[in-house]
Amino acid sequence: MNQYMVCIYIESIDVKVNKDSLDLIAISNKFKREYGFKTCGLVICNTKYQESLCELVGDLELDEIHVEHNENIFFYDEEIYTDMLYGFYEEHKPLLVLGGNTVHSKTVLARFSYRAMIGMCADCVDFWIKDNKVYTMRPIYNGTMFADICTKENQCMVCTVRKNLFEYKRETDIEPLIKVGKQSGIHQLEQIITDIVDVRNDEKKHNKIMIGIGNGIGNIDNVNKVLHIAQTLFADVGGTRMVIENSWLPKSSQIGLSGKILKDYDLYIALGISGAYQHVCGVLKCKTIIAINLDENCEMFRYSDVGIVGEVEDALNVLERVFRSEKESIKESSYGCKFDD
Numbered sequence: 001m002n003q004y005m006v007c008i009y010i011e012s013i014d015v016k017v018n019k020d021s022l023d024l025i026a027i028s029n030k031f032k033r034e035y036g037f038k039t040c041g042l043v044i045c046n047t048k049y050q051e052s053l054c055e056l057v058g059d060l061e062l063d064e065i066h067v068e069h070n071e072n073i074f075f076y077d078e079e080i081y082t083d084m085l086y087g088f089y090e091e092h093k094p095l096l097v098l099g100g101n102t103v104h105s106k107t108v109l110a111r112f113s114y115r116a117m118i119g120m121c122a123d124c125v126d127f128w129i130k131d132n133k134v135y136t137m138r139p140i141y142n143g144t145m146f147a148d149i150c151t152k153e154n155q156c157m158v159c160t161v162r163k164n165l166f167e168y169k170r171e172t173d174i175e176p177l178i179k180v181g182k183q184s185g186i187h188q189l190e191q192i193i194t195d196i197v198d199v200r201n202d203e204k205k206h207n208k209i210m211i212g213i214g215n216g217i218g219n220i221d222n223v224n225k226v227l228h229i230a231q232t233l234f235a236d237v238g239g240t241r242m243v244i245e246n247s248w249l250p251k252s253s254q255i256g257l258s259g260k261i262l263k264d265y266d267l268y269i270a271l272g273i274s275g276a277y278q279h280v281c282g283v284l285k286c287k288t289i290i291a292i293n294l295d296e297n298c299e300m301f302r303y304s305d306v307g308i309v310g311e312v313e314d315a316l317n318v319l320e321r322v323f324r325s326e327k328e329s330i331k332e333s334s335y336g337c338k339f340d341d
């Protein structure tokens with residue numbers, strides 16, 4: 001059987017490439033990693049920009065790049081783009097075609113999906129494969145619910161992707177603070193936290209840390225412990241929707257699809273968080289993710305650089321122990337965790 005292909009429609013204006021399209025590489029990389037898909041980027045441009053665009057996109061982390069050109073593309077002409085995308089589809093038969101959430105991509109992909117008689121779904125937030133079917137998830141009813149949508153077996157799906165959810169980083173750009181194997185035991189936590197503190201104390205680096213609290217934290221006393229630890233670590237604190245619903249944290253600190261999307265954080269520590277996608281999509285841009293959870297099969301570990309199977313209580317004791325000694329060494333600071341209400 002031929003290898004399945006995921007195709008990213010890379011939008012360009014003159015010799016500039018749209019960043020939203022590049023971020024889609026994060027999704028194609030997931031398809032490559034988890035399902036063995038071939039990844040491919042398609043750029044459609046005027047012939048005179050072909051060479052420059054080839055240079056620009058040539059070293060992207062994709063298995064194949066196709067820069068298709070046409071000397072008649074001077075102005076935005078939906079028909080030509082649609083024809084060329086359709087021609088590409090007929091030749092390569094990708095199983096998933098992804099575009100950014102822009103007017104251009106939405107228009108061209110919609111015209112293409114009609115021409116090819118393929119289902120299209122807009123504003124998607126997650127993608128996966130099950131039983132040879134492509135699945136996607138998108139918000140419905142004004143974002144109050146999510147719907148899973150799938151194709152028939154081995155049938156192509158065309159999707160545009162919600163803005164700012166995914167971020168493409170080259171593997172070489174990613175420098176995790178700590179590297180230890182997944183599924184390490186709770187006994188390793190002390191070393192990991194000490195490493196974080198060491199990095200934090202290096203004044204040349206101003207690492208931003210967020211501690212995420214999930215339902216597994218158990219009670220308000222443990223939440224207060226986290227707030228205390230966060231102050232010592234100069235970290236921010238946020239939580240899952242369950243935690244907000246329990247009134248353990250204010251609504252303004254909810255992280256996720258219906259809360260805030262974290263940007264610029266170097267480290268996210270997830271305490272007792274199951275890893276529902278509605279939460280995870282808010283933390284995917286954090287450089288390093290450490291998760292502590294009792295359930296070794298929890299979804300949160302799938303998205304973590306370090307997964308620690310263990311009790312949140314034990315983790316808090318370790319964190320407190322490390323930071324108690326740390327606090328004494330900190331002279332003064334005006335930075336701490338803050339809530340709006």
Ligand SMILES: Cc1cc2nc3c(=O)[nH]c(=O)nc-3n(C[C@H](O)[C@H](O)[C@H](O)COP(=O)(O)OP(=O)(O)OC[C@H]3O[C@@H](n4cnc5c(N)ncnc54)[C@H](O)[C@@H]3O)c2cc1C
Binds near residue numbers: 143214217259274
């Ligand atoms: C429309 C919609 C929008 C949503 N938006 C958001 C959003 O923006 N943000 C968000 O977070 N959620 C959102 N949700 C909710 C989301 O689907 C999940 O229900 C929620 O994220 C789960 O929170 P949780 O992981 O804290 O709780 P749970 O699912 O209850 O998970 C608790 C985890 O803690 C672990 N655990 C339990 N005890 C311990 C212990 N002692 N030590 C260690 N681990 C332990 C468990 O193994 C489990 O994995 C939304 C849902 C909908 C329908």
